[in-house]
Amino acid sequence: MEQSFLAWLRGRQRTLPQVELGIGDDAAVIHWPAESVIATVDTIVDGVDFKLHEHDRASIGRKALAVSLSDIAAMGAEPVAVLVSLQLPKEQPAQLAAALYEGLLELASEYKVALAGGDLTVAAAPLALTTTVLGALPAGQTAWTRRGAQVGDLVCVTGSLGGSILGHHLKFTPRLHAARQLARHCSIHAAIDISDGLSLDLDRLCAASGVGVELDLMQIPIAPAAFELSGGERAEALEHALGDGEDFELLLTMSPESFDIASTLDLGVPLTVIGKCVSRTGLWAKQGGKLHRLNPRGYVHGAGP
Amino acid sequence: MEQSFLAWLRGRQRTLPQVELGIGDDAAVIHWPAESVIATVDTIVDGVDFKLHEHDRASIGRKALAVSLSDIAAMGAEPVAVLVSLQLPKEQPAQLAAALYEGLLELASEYKVALAGGDLTVAAAPLALTTTVLGALPAGQTAWTRRGAQVGDLVCVTGSLGGSILGHHLKFTPRLHAARQLARHCSIHAAIDISDGLSLDLDRLCAASGVGVELDLMQIPIAPAAFELSGGERAEALEHALGDGEDFELLLTMSPESFDIASTLDLGVPLTVIGKCVSRTGLWAKQGGKLHRLNPRGYVHGAGP
Numbered sequence: 001m002e003q004s005f006l007a008w009l010r011g012r013q014r015t016l017p018q019v020e021l022g023i024g025d026d027a028a029v030i031h032w033p034a035e036s037v038i039a040t041v042d043t044i045v046d047g048v049d050f051k052l053h054e055h056d057r058a059s060i061g062r063k064a065l066a067v068s069l070s071d072i073a074a075m076g077a078e079p080v081a082v083l084v085s086l087q088l089p090k091e092q093p094a095q096l097a098a099a100l101y102e103g104l105l106e107l108a109s110e111y112k113v114a115l116a117g118g119d120l121t122v123a124a125a126p127l128a129l130t131t132t133v134l135g136a137l138p139a140g141q142t143a144w145t146r147r148g149a150q151v152g153d154l155v156c157v158t159g160s161l162g163g164s165i166l167g168h169h170l171k172f173t174p175r176l177h178a179a180r181q182l183a184r185h186c187s188i189h190a191a192i193d194i195s196d197g198l199s200l201d202l203d204r205l206c207a208a209s210g211v212g213v214e215l216d217l218m219q220i221p222i223a224p225a226a227f228e229l230s231g232g233e234r235a236e237a238l239e240h241a242l243g244d245g246e247d248f249e250l251l252l253t254m255s256p257e258s259f260d261i262a263s264t265l266d267l268g269v270p271l272t273v274i275g276k277c278v279s280r281t282g283l284w285a286k287q288g289g290k291l292h293r294l295n296p297r298g299y300v301h302g303a304g305p
Numbered sequence: 306m307e308q309s310f311l312a313w314l315r316g317r318q319r320t321l322p323q324v325e326l327g328i329g330d331d332a333a334v335i336h337w338p339a340e341s342v343i344a345t346v347d348t349i350v351d352g353v354d355f356k357l358h359e360h361d362r363a364s365i366g367r368k369a370l371a372v373s374l375s376d377i378a379a380m381g382a383e384p385v386a387v388l389v390s391l392q393l394p395k396e397q398p399a400q401l402a403a404a405l406y407e408g409l410l411e412l413a414s415e416y417k418v419a420l421a422g423g424d425l426t427v428a429a430a431p432l433a434l435t436t437t438v439l440g441a442l443p444a445g446q447t448a449w450t451r452r453g454a455q456v457g458d459l460v461c462v463t464g465s466l467g468g469s470i471l472g473h474h475l476k477f478t479p480r481l482h483a484a485r486q487l488a489r490h491c492s493i494h495a496a497i498d499i500s501d502g503l504s505l506d507l508d509r510l511c512a513a514s515g516v517g518v519e520l521d522l523m524q525i526p527i528a529p530a531a532f533e534l535s536g537g538e539r540a541e542a543l544e545h546a547l548g549d550g551e552d553f554e555l556l557l558t559m560s561p562e563s564f565d566i567a568s569t570l571d572l573g574v575p576l577t578v579i580g581k582c583v584s585r586t587g588l589w590a591k592q593g594g595k596l597h598r599l600n601p602r603g604y605v606h607g608a609g610p
Contacts, residue, residue: 020341021450025513026379026498027345027440029448032337036325040332041388041422041437048428074331083346085435087392117346117437123353125430130390132346132422132437135332143334145326193331208330 002120005094009118012105016114018080028116030081034136038143040071046126050170057096058103059170064129065104067195069111069174070248074193076144076183077135079176082108083117087128093120100129111176141183144191144252149209153189153253153277156262158269161198161247162240163225169246178250178267185265186258194247201251203283203296209253214284215275215294223247243297253277307425310399314423317410321419323385333421335386339441343448345376346438351431355475362401363408364475369434370409372500374416374479375553379498381449381488382440384481387413388422392433398425405434416481446488449496449557454514458494458558458582461567463574466503466552467545468530474551483555483572490570491563499552506556508588508601514558519589520580520599528552548602558582 010024021029044067046052050060065082072079084104086097097120108115113133137143149155158175175193182188192205198220206213222234222241230236249269254262262271278284283294315329326334349372351357355365370387377384389409391402402425413420418438442448454460463480480498487493497510503525511518527539527546535541554574559567567576583589588599 021448025450025452026376026496027343027382027448029380030342030344032340032342035337037335037337037342037386037421037439038332039335039386039388039421039437039439041390041424041435043390043392043424043426043435045392045426045428045430048426071331075334077332081342081344083344083437085346085348085390087348087350087430087433116342116344119346119348119435121348121350121353121433123350123431123433125350125392125433126428128392128426128428128430128433130346130348130424130435132344132388134342134344134439143326143332145330147330191331 005097005120006118009101012101013115014109016112019114023115023118030114030116036137038072038075038077038135038137039132040068041130041132042067043128043130045128052127055170057099060103061100062103062107063170064131065107066172066174068131068133069176070193072133072135073175073179074144074191074250075135076141076179076188076191077137079111079113079133079135081114081116081134083132085119085130087121087123087125089127090122090124093122138183144188146190146192146205146208149190149205149211149253149277151211151277151279154256154259154273155213155275155277156252156254156259156271156273157221157249158271159249160221160223161194161249162223162237162244163229164244164246166225166228168225172248174248175250175269178269181265181267182262186254186262188252188254190253192251194249194251196245197243197297199242199283199294199296205251206281206283211277211279212281212284213275214278214286214291217285217287219272219274221270221272310402310425311423314406317406318420319414321417324419328420328423335419335421341442343377343380343382343440343442344437345373346435347372348433348435350433357432360475362404365408366405367408367412368475369436370412371477371479373436373438374481375498377438377440378480378484379449379496379555380440381446381484381493381496382442384416384418384438384440386419386421386439388437390424390435392426392428392430394432395427395429398427443488449493451495451497451510451513454495454510454516454558454582456516456582456584459561459564459578460518460580460582461557461559461564461576461578462526462554463576464554465526465528466554467528467542467549468534469549469551471530471533473530477553479553480555480574483574486570486572487567491559491567493557493559495558497556499554499556501550502548502602504547504588504599504601510556511586511588516582516584517586517589518580519583519591519596522590522592524577524579526575526577
């Protein structure tokens with residue numbers, strides 16, 4: 001199956017200027033526009049990250065790429081190429097692979113990401129998609145990390161949070177456009193994408209930077225889906241916004257001056273200040289004028305039932 | 306499990322000069338020494354490419370990387386970084402992951418390959434290891450492809466072939482050293498690594514280049530393991546050399562003048578001329594002064610047991 005499928009895939013891929021040699025040889029050759037490679041790998045698996053028999057196949061393929069593009073956005077980088085490995089169950093693997101690639105390649109085309117590798121394995125195993133995305137930094141820019149948050153920074157988030165399980169986790173837009181605008185015009189001190197839940201990912205950013213954060217719980221943008229899950233009840237919806245995984249929004253820290261600039265930009269998505277960085281480490285919630293310690297909660301990989 | 310394992314892994318990784326930012330952020334940042342990225346992805350799965358309950362775990366981890374390094378060698382490139390995604394079964398995934406990484410990181414260290422990503426998934430599925438290796442071409446060199454074989458080229462192979470299943474498939478040396486020497490001193494017209502069997506991979510090289518090959522069957526270097534499988538019988542051992550997969554030797558074409566230079570180099574492995582490129586397409590076997598058509602046979606992915 002592999003050779004004929006790869007022949008189909010070669011025909012399906014758009015030619016992009018960065019591709020010196022596409023898939024079909026021992027390796028691909030990608031012209032590299034920068035002095036660094038930003039690289040990330042993610043695997044999504046049936047039953048954990050999607051449901052093969054419930055979800056649209058193109059959406060599953062799209063998600064595999066979108067998850068990695070979100071990581072590239074969180075570095076302030078531009079995606080250049082993707083390598084894909086599919087682990088296919090034994091029933092009609094070629095049809096399944098083609099349907100997955102439809103969604104993946106459509107998103108790749110939207111962001112001009114070249115397909116630089118496509119391995120296939122057929123096994124008595126659930127469907128799994130592994131994507132490695134390679135990105136580059138625009139000239140003169142350095143990568144955003146989790147480490148650079150400074151006391152006095154504002155903590156900002158794109159979009160709205162919570163209830164991703166109702167559909168957002170399959171359909172989200174990786175925040176590459178917003179990242180590009182912010183990288184160009186502002187000085188971002190630290191960044192992370194929210195994959196495991198706001199409070200958990202914010203806690204990681206704090207730990208890496210050696211700062212704490214005072215969150216203003218009233219300012220957290222709660223997604224309509226979080227209200228839908230909570231039956232309209234705000235406190236419970238807020239819990240979803242704090243703890244649900246797979247928002248794939250950007251969590252950023254920057255100076256108040258940078259935020260003033262950011263708020264004039266066309267990011268394609270709202271940017272909301274939800275707190276500030278403080279010297280006392282840990283997460284602190286400000287509610288009704290009082291501060292209380294917030295325990296990070298969210299999706300911990302491999303901890304589950 | 307993921308966070309504590311990644312913390313362990315961060316401690317385990319050697320610091321290499323190309324690593325600007327190692328694993329543990331949204332993505333890694335690798336300083337890039339060249340104008341192109343050579344990229345390849347491979348997945349190996351329990352029951353297909355190894356047997357978890359028979360084989361040493363470090364050897365399995367080593368193989369995952371070695372398979373991709375072999376592809377990089379077949380492009381005439383140098384490996385720079387690897388991203389790894391492990392799909393772990395549910396019994397003691399952390400111990401298993403650590404044992405796999407022992408073998409993988411030892412080989413990475415040998416070739417100064419940086420770990421640029423490490424995703425973990427625990428699933429009700431067989432163990433699977435996906436490795437994406439990024440390589441670079443030495444200054445002034447172009448990538449070897451399958452396409453460049455010319456009529457009159459000699460067809461050469463490193464090492465000896467066949468019977469890999471007796472152990473070579475887990476313990477092979479990716480031919481990076483030989484590739485480096487050949488890239489530096491010779492003009493290689495076409496190259497492929499033998500992963501699915503000599504005749505099948507040679508047929509692919511011929512098809513990509515639009516040439517045929519006359520193989521001298523008496524010259525094919527047969528591995529001792531192939532004789533072991535055949536009970537010492539030469540004709541059957543030759544069949545193993547022609548059709549067995551996972552030799553991970555280099556198959557190269559070059560001019561007779563380049564071969565004269567190659568034969569003076571310290572490649573760390575024998576280099577044997579096994580045939581020549583001809584204009585009549587297809588694979589032809591020369592035996593006892595006669596030519597007969599050779600049907601490619603080898604391991605076809607997804608073609609079933």
